[in-house]
Amino acid sequence: xxxxxxxxxxxxxxxxxxxxxxxxxxxxxxxxxxxxxxxxxxxxxxxxxxxxxxxxxxxxxxxxxxxxxxxxxxxxxxxxxxxxxxxxxxxxxxxxxxxxxxxxxxxxxxxxxxxxxxxxxxxxxxxxxxxxxxxxxxxx
Amino acid sequence: xxxxxxxxxxxxxxxxxxxxxxxxxxxxxxxxxxxxxxxxxxxxxxxxxxxxxxxxxxxxxxxxxxxxxxxxxx
Numbered sequence: 001x002x003x004x005x006x007x008x009x010x011x012x013x014x015x016x017x018x019x020x021x022x023x024x025x026x027x028x029x030x031x032x033x034x035x036x037x038x039x040x041x042x043x044x045x046x047x048x049x050x051x052x053x054x055x056x057x058x059x060x061x062x063x064x065x066x067x068x069x070x071x072x073x074x075x076x077x078x079x080x081x082x083x084x085x086x087x088x089x090x091x092x093x094x095x096x097x098x099x100x101x102x103x104x105x106x107x108x109x110x111x112x113x114x115x116x117x118x119x120x121x122x123x124x125x126x127x128x129x130x131x132x133x134x135x136x137x138x139x140x
Numbered sequence: 141x142x143x144x145x146x147x148x149x150x151x152x153x154x155x156x157x158x159x160x161x162x163x164x165x166x167x168x169x170x171x172x173x174x175x176x177x178x179x180x181x182x183x184x185x186x187x188x189x190x191x192x193x194x195x196x197x198x199x200x201x202x203x204x205x206x207x208x209x210x211x212x213x214x
Contacts, residue, residue, distance in 0.1 A: 028154040031161035032192040079148070079155035086158070 006035035008132035010139040011044035015057035016068040019047050020075070021140050023083050030090035037135065039128045041101035045108060048100055048115040084116065091118045099123050099131075142174035142210060143167070149206070153181040157189045160211070164195060167213045172198065175209040182207055 007029065011022055022038055029036045046052045056067030072083075080086065090096035100115065102122035112122065123131070146163050148156040156177045163173055175186065183200075186209050190197050199210040 024154050027158055031154070031158050032189055077150075079151035079159075 006037065006132075006135040008037040008039060008128070008135045008137045010137065011038055011040050011047065012042045012139070013057070014043040014046040014052070014054055016054040016071050017057055018044065018140050019054045019083075020071070022047070023080070023087060026096040027086045027090050030093050030095040033095065035095055035135075037097050037099060037128070037131050039099050039101060039123075041104045042108070045100055045105060045110045048098060048119050049110070050114065050116055088116070088118055099128065101125075101128070143171040145174045146176065148175065148177045148179070150178065152179050153185060155179075156182045157185050160186060161189060161193070164193070164211070164213055169213055171213050173211045173213070175211060177207050177209075178205045180207075182209075186211075 009022065009025070011018055026036060026038065040048055047054060053065075054068050055064040056071060057064070059067030075083070087096065087098075091098065098116075098119045100110075100112070100119060100122045102124050105111070105122055112119075144163060144167065146159060148159055151159070156175065156179050160173070160175055167173065175182075177186070179185075183202075187197055187200075190211055195214045196212045197209055198212050199208075201208040
């Protein structure tokens with residue numbers, strides 16, 4: 001069902017930075033009672049995997065993994081100890097929905113079972129556009 | 141005196157907003173919440189949250205790094 005005046009975000013990158021943007025906008029939107037769809041496609045699909053640790057895209061080559069861990073630690077000090085628990089809350093409140101893209105899952109051989117169980121069932125391009133009929137669409 | 145006090149010193153965006161919403165959710169109509177923060181972004185973020193969800197900011201005080209909001213649940 002298309003939501004009135006919601007926001008739909010497209011996430012196509014697996015960096016820590018994009019993850020951070022989805023985390024902060026998603027949880028804040030939940031606090032403000034905004035309905036949001038997050039459509040994960042291409043490399044962004046990795047962010048939905050339980051075992052995936054995002055690396056920093058902006059850090060120097062060779063330092064990207066460490067950069068991701070460093071950011072994570074610092075965000076913990078800012079009060080975000082468990083980012084995925086925060087996202088789970090926003091999903092359970094019904095304001096944040098996480099949709100994996102079926103075609104790119106097949107393309108990249110990423111399985112639904114690798115993802116968190118509060119991720120919605122995969123959808124396609126038409127499904128995402130239908131969901132977003134009354135929403136702003138933003139590519140992160 | 142507020143009915144409840146929420147201290148978010150040291151916490152950065154979006155935590156003061158998320159913690160405020162969580163607290164307001166538990167409160168009953170007419171009750172007040174004193175929010176203490178040192179996140180400069182909260183000066184705009186907390187009013188944005190409170191306006192969006194229909195509650196009210198009764199008072200905002202700044203003293204050095206510290207910002208204090210008095211919020212009333214609608």
